[in-house]
Amino acid sequence: MPPTHAEAVEALEMLYAHWLYVRANYLAPPVQVLANVCIVMFMVQSVDRLVLVLGCFWIKFRRLRPVAAVGFGGEADAENGGVDEYPMVLLQIPMCNEREVYRQSIAAICVQDWPRERMLVQVLDDSDDMDVQNLVKAEVQKWQQKGVRILYRHRLIRTGYKAGNLKSAMSCDYIKDYEFVAIFDADFQPAPDFLKKTVPHFMGNDDLGLVQARWAFVNKDENLLTRLQNINLSFHFEVEQQVNGIFINFFGFNGTAGVWRIKALEQSGGWLERTTVEDMDIAVRAHLAGWKFIYLNDVKCLCELPESYEAYKKQQHRWHSGPMQLFRLCFVDILRSKVSFLKKMNLIFLFFLLRKLVLPFYSFTLFCIILPTTMFLPEAHLPAWVVCYVPGIMSLVSVLPSPQSFPFIVPYLLFENTMSVTKFNAMVSGLFKLGSSYEWIVTKKLGRSSEPDLVAFVEKEQQQQALHRAASESELKGLEMMMGKKKEKKRRNRMYRKEMALSLLLLTAAARSLLAAQGIHFYFLLFQGVAFLAVGLDLIGEQVS
16 A cells, blocks of 8 residues: 555655754764865965965065176177187977977077087977978078087987987987086077076086076967966966075976086986976986075066967876876985985975875865865855955965956966866876876977067077078978978867866756855855856867867
8 A cells, every 4th residue: 555645755754854864974074074174284275375475575575586606798708709608508409299389499599699619409309290300300400501509309219208308318428518408398489698697697606406497478368278377377486486496495397498507417317207297306306416496587488378278288287197206206215315304394295295285185175076065965064264265365366476467366266276177186196106197298389479579589680580580481381382281170179078077066066055045155156167167168268179
């Protein structure tokens, strides 16, 4: 006999009461504990960020900056026979299928204001595209004919990605004749005085291993994605790199736009292929070996930001999985090293754990998982100051180094939470040696030029300017005609499943919070859900060809 209506209602009420009991006693407590742990992490990381900003203000107030003991003159030196005073410098341009940008980087480096007999340019081409190889070779030959000491190198066995490329280049016999090596990725365009502003800092400073310059972006205003990246990287260079460089003489090498003392590279073990962050790897090993670093915030090197979400996502995955690989590999070496206890603690707890592991963990867990979960488990709660006020303050702090970006504070906050999915996945894959942590994909570039691009900054030298303007269109015309133009693929929007799934979760939680009349939580969940939806539908940045 089927149950009566009253019996059915009573059964449902008992079931609901049982659910409330389980929810209150078994589900909510662990969620609240995890939330509290993440809140503590969030506050510690926020304090760290505020301390860095205060350090930056102190640097500005006291006008602290590295000052070179000596300098190198211009034409007067050459006229007086002072060329021998210039140290021998090797300039390396590692590249791989960089069709869009190889020309401008080679040109910028070949017109360095440095005696030609005291510098050698190595174009380290790992391209597997024969068309690109031929184009790069022709560009190198053109500059050779103009008297520039430049060599083209191509590896037949392309192992180790960029680290393997650099390691191979440093094995040449003639390297022993050089004292310093400047490294530039293929989209970087150093100004002609780059070497004159960086190399003098090594003179009379024998324990200095690295001089790092700041990146400046030719396409920072191209779209919303590049504007948000500019906020992040402006804070990284203006605040993090500058403060660490001034106060502890250590920071992560940015992989490009830096000059190394070759002796420091050799004594630190050279380039290793064990991670996808060879730049951070060599920096940590050099620091443990006792070498000091200098960061020059006023020396800027033009480069390009990824303009598509696909390219940016792959870049960020590599940047966040690599440090966790490295931490696993060098943790014991840090403990056994002869550096001071404070330097060991800085490396382990600040450099690696807080800024590379804790940040993506709490950002993803707290705002993308716990917050929407609390809408369905009201016994667990996140206060409004955690959801809105502190993140807002931290976003404001992050925008300080790029004041023109103030209108983008809210999009920046939402986008950073959206990117926490990629960063969290990368962190986990690097920490637990998952397959994706060993992927090294060259970031797609479009070959953007700045307003005062290369043609402008070589104007004072008419012959070099003519060289630069001639770059290829006439000389390589036959080669390009022979290759033929490749059909351009139609641009299309991708769909990112993880972002779409989180968008559904957040928007559902927003609807639930609206029913519960939780104002702040509702607006945050709504906007964050829309942000995930926009990213999931690939509506931010350029579409991938």
